Amino acid sequence: MIPFLDLCAHHAPVRDGLCRAMSRVLDSGQFAGGPVVEDFEKHFAQFCGTQHAVGVGSGTEALWLALLACGIQPGDEVILPPNTFIATAEAVLWCGARPVFADVDERTCLLDPAAVEAAITSRTRALIPVHLFGSTAPMDELQEIAARHGLQVIEDACQAHGAEYRGRRAGSLGRAGCFSFYPGKNLGALGEAGAVVTDDPEVAERIRCLRDHGQSAKYHHQHLGWNGRMDALQAAILLIKLRRLSACNQLRRSHARCYLRQLQSIDNVRPVDCPADCLPVHHLFPICTARREALLKALRRRRIGHGIHYPVPLHLQPALESLGHRAGEFPVAERLAGQLLSLPMYPELNQSQIEEVCGVISAVCAHRRAA
Numbered sequence: 001m002i003p004f005l006d007l008c009a010h011h012a013p014v015r016d017g018l019c020r021a022m023s024r025v026l027d028s029g030q031f032a033g034g035p036v037v038e039d040f041e042k043h044f045a046q047f048c049g050t051q052h053a054v055g056v057g058s059g060t061e062a063l064w065l066a067l068l069a070c071g072i073q074p075g076d077e078v079i080l081p082p083n084t085f086i087a088t089a090e091a092v093l094w095c096g097a098r099p100v101f102a103d104v105d106e107r108t109c110l111l112d113p114a115a116v117e118a119a120i121t122s123r124t125r126a127l128i129p130v131h132l133f134g135s136t137a138p139m140d141e142l143q144e145i146a147a148r149h150g151l152q153v154i155e156d157a158c159q160a161h162g163a164e165y166r167g168r169r170a171g172s173l174g175r176a177g178c179f180s181f182y183p184g185k186n187l188g189a190l191g192e193a194g195a196v197v198t199d200d201p202e203v204a205e206r207i208r209c210l211r212d213h214g215q216s217a218k219y220h221h222q223h224l225g226w227n228g229r230m231d232a233l234q235a236a237i238l239l240i241k242l243r244r245l246s247a248c249n250q251l252r253r254s255h256a257r258c259y260l261r262q263l264q265s266i267d268n269v270r271p272v273d274c275p276a277d278c279l280p281v282h283h284l285f286p287i288c289t290a291r292r293e294a295l296l297k298a299l300r301r302r303r304i305g306h307g308i309h310y311p312v313p314l315h316l317q318p319a320l321e322s323l324g325h326r327a328g329e330f331p332v333a334e335r336l337a338g339q340l341l342s343l344p345m346y347p348e349l350n351q352s353q354i355e356e357v358c359g360v361i362s363a364v365c366a367h368r369r370a371a
């Protein structure tokens with residue numbers, strides 16, 4: 001049996017440190033915001049290479065508050081890919097704005113700059129590149145388009161903690177970068193948490209205000225806000241786990257190389273490409289195959305964990321029906337939804353487990369080529 005993700009194994013080496021950190025928070029009596037959250041924000045901003053980080057309640061909230069802080073309003077249009085977690089679109093809709101989808105590149109699954117350009121209208125205000133699976137979107141091309149049309153760029157870096165684009169960290173590339181610390185992410189809390197990073201002091205200040213009920217002073221509410229504060233317990237846990245993040249990302253890259261070596265000799269299977277100018281962090285390790293059903297069956301039989309990210313593109317989700325889309329509008333995203341399959345990927349995975357997974361894939365999909 002190989003799990004899809006093994007959080008118990010992941011936490012085992014730092015268990016004592018996590019328990020001590022939780023004890024300290026318990027003794028401090030401060031649980032919502034406070035100095036531990038500020039300490040985490042300082043270290044996470046440093047990690048991302050930005051001036052500011054603002055801790056919030058989740059990645060979804062990070063996206064929503066970042067869009068609000070960047071001035072996204074009802075009637076605005078925001079461009080995003082259809083092959084992402086629904087939170088990216090929810091954040092746009094809860095601002096009262098309209099999500100406008102642009103199709104993605106077949107090999108990388110990341111936003112296609114030409115499709116973005118074609119989706120721009122007079123109402124477009126912002127663009128959300130999603131650094132899906134831990135690889136950065138083509139930011140130079142996207143930023144050039146954004147600059148030419150006066151659009152803001154807000155990164156969905158929820159799957160890309162520590163990923164780099166041309167030497168710069170994900171989250172530091174646009175006006176604001178949004179992170180989730182959901183337990184299964186590369187940097188995960190023991191519960192829900194998120195953050196927005198930015199170099200823009202006004203954006204940081206607006207999010208600090210919005211996450212605390214729009215207060216300018218205690219019980220003086222300047223703006224309509226929300227309760228979006230980060231838990232001190234989660235901040236204390238994240239501070240400890242942040243120290244190991246780079247080493248864990250290295251391990252993920254090494255596992256990805258191991259997968260790639262073994263998969264290259266198997267027909268009918270194509271690993272998702274990582275763009276050349278990106279240092280990926282492999283939040284997930286998806287392959288593309290027309291034999292997904294047979295492979296799913298074999299993986300289930302061998303009790304090998306797997307996932308599908310994502311089975312239904314956003315434009316075909318019933319929850320977003322009011323946007324009025326039909327099947328066939330975003331053919332690449334639709335094809336990928338039918339063919340992607342995520343294999344086990346986490347720092348604690350080992351070589352023999354990867355060999356076992358690839359053995360099952362080979363038995364189902366190949367036709368081995370002569371060496």
Ligand SMILES: *Cc1c(COP(=O)(O)O)cnc(C)c1O
Nearest residue numbers: 058059060085087158180181182
């Ligand atoms: C996880 C994720 C989110 C949402 O984060 P939560 O912390 O679960 O709210 C948003 N976008 C993407 C791409 C994600 O993977």
